[in-house]
Amino acid sequence: MRKFSMLMVFVVGVSVLSFGLAGGMDDEAAKPAGNEISELKAEFANLNKKVAELEEKVRQLETNPQIAIGSVPAPDSKAVPKSWQQRQFNGQPYYVVPLMDTKSKR
Numbered sequence: 001m002r003k004f005s006m007l008m009v010f011v012v013g014v015s016v017l018s019f020g021l022a023g024g025m026d027d028e029a030a031k032p033a034g035n036e037i038s039e040l041k042a043e044f045a046n047l048n049k050k051v052a053e054l055e056e057k058v059r060q061l062e063t064n065p066q067i068a069i070g071s072v073p074a075p076d077s078k079a080v081p082k083s084w085q086q087r088q089f090n091g092q093p094y095y096v097v098p099l100m101d102t103k104s105k106r
Contacts, residue, residue, distance in 0.1 A: 080086070085096040 080095065083098050086093055087096060088094070
């Protein structure tokens, strides 16, 4: 019985010491500098402004989509530059237009 009570006193003592030391360190780590808090608040305010701006842009794009859907009539074969390649799909002509003129850069 005496060994058990000594063991319990030891375990309780170690527990109290470890929790006391850990609690002391947490208090210091949990209190960041006032300057750091003000910087974080300023950054939070800037991010909120940016979110509001982006949400407004999304609303504008949803109400006024700027997507051009339609077809352009094929140009006259005499007016087409030589770098364009005429092809056909289901009997309809279309042109492969190069993104840049590779002949002039060589």
